[in-house]
Amino acid sequence: MIDFVGKRKFFILLSLLLVITSLIFVFTKGFNLGVDFAGGTEFVISSDKEVSINEIRNILSSIKSDYATAKIAKLKNLNVENSKLFQYSVVLKESLSGSTALKENLINSMKEKFSEKNIKINFLEFNDVSGYAAEEIKSYAWYAVIISLVLLLAYITLRFKFSFGVGAILALAHDIIITMGFYSIFNIEINVAAIAAFLTLAGYSLNDTIVVYDKIRENMKKLRGKKSIEEIVNTSINEVIVRSINTSFTTFLVVLPILIWGGKAIAPFAFGLAVGVVVGTYSSLYIASPIVIGWIKKTKVY
Numbered sequence: 001m002i003d004f005v006g007k008r009k010f011f012i013l014l015s016l017l018l019v020i021t022s023l024i025f026v027f028t029k030g031f032n033l034g035v036d037f038a039g040g041t042e043f044v045i046s047s048d049k050e051v052s053i054n055e056i057r058n059i060l061s062s063i064k065s066d067y068a069t070a071k072i073a074k075l076k077n078l079n080v081e082n083s084k085l086f087q088y089s090v091v092l093k094e095s096l097s098g099s100t101a102l103k104e105n106l107i108n109s110m111k112e113k114f115s116e117k118n119i120k121i122n123f124l125e126f127n128d129v130s131g132y133a134a135e136e137i138k139s140y141a142w143y144a145v146i147i148s149l150v151l152l153l154a155y156i157t158l159r160f161k162f163s164f165g166v167g168a169i170l171a172l173a174h175d176i177i178i179t180m181g182f183y184s185i186f187n188i189e190i191n192v193a194a195i196a197a198f199l200t201l202a203g204y205s206l207n208d209t210i211v212v213y214d215k216i217r218e219n220m221k222k223l224r225g226k227k228s229i230e231e232i233v234n235t236s237i238n239e240v241i242v243r244s245i246n247t248s249f250t251t252f253l254v255v256l257p258i259l260i261w262g263g264k265a266i267a268p269f270a271f272g273l274a275v276g277v278v279v280g281t282y283s284s285l286y287i288a289s290p291i292v293i294g295w296i297k298k299t300k301v302y
Contacts, residue, residue: 034192233292
């Protein structure tokens with residue numbers, strides 16, 4: 001039997017270190033906000049010849065100097081019928097949603113300048129988000145995360161005890177903060193897809209925590225008076241550890257290929273799940289359960 005509980009102080013310190021490091025990166029480096037949250041213009045172009053990112057940037061800056069700061073990325077072409085076309089994503093800080101003339105000027109100017117190089121381009125997507133709309137989307141997204149955490153606390157409290165609810169919510173907060181830290185460290189774009197990953201992570205982590213809590217509750221009834229709370233929790237974790245690891249491993253095997261080959265659009269979502277699956281499994285075993293031990297020992301009721 002593995003002694004999970006005996007090493008809980010070490011893992012709590014490790015988690016505190018990871019959380020503090022994540023918060024430092026979040027508040028100092030910040031996030032790479034997508035158009036959804038930062039506002040601006042995002043469009044995707046296809047070309048019949050491969051061009052470098054610097055060439056695209058030079059053309060944009062020749063149209064308007066402010067466009068020199070655009071974020072440009074080459075995309076994987078998943079269109080089998082037009083597999084010889086090359087696709088590129090361009091994100092401008094300036095929103096063109098309020099001016100049809102600016103938008104048409106950008107499109108016509110880019111087509112003209114590319115044609116001078118004997119390159120034909122087409123605009124596949126064009127997405128404008130104003131600053132006000134971006135702030136509104138960002139606010140509603142974080143409200144969704146906070147409301148979800150509150151509802152989860154209520155659910156766990158009703159199903160188990162308040163101490164279990166506190167443990168589950170702290171474990172969820174732990175998972176989300178560390179995952180946010182990874183987004184900041186690796187400069188992964190935060191957009192609506194990333195928020196969807198956070199909410200999916202919350203559900204996944206909670207499911208894993210409930211499996212552990214359900215076994216602890218079952219063993220508390222059977223072993224009350226026979227074993228200490230530490231022994232009961234340790235026995236419970238050992239009884240579900242194989243299931244938790246197998247579930248997490250199979251989920252990770254599905255998410256990893258999506259992250260590697262899925263392309264730019266799905267990358268923020270897949271990255272959050274890939275990190276969250278690992279962190280969520282860890283927190284269910286080493287964070288959520290020790291918090292319950294400390295709370296129950298403090299109240300002396302189990």
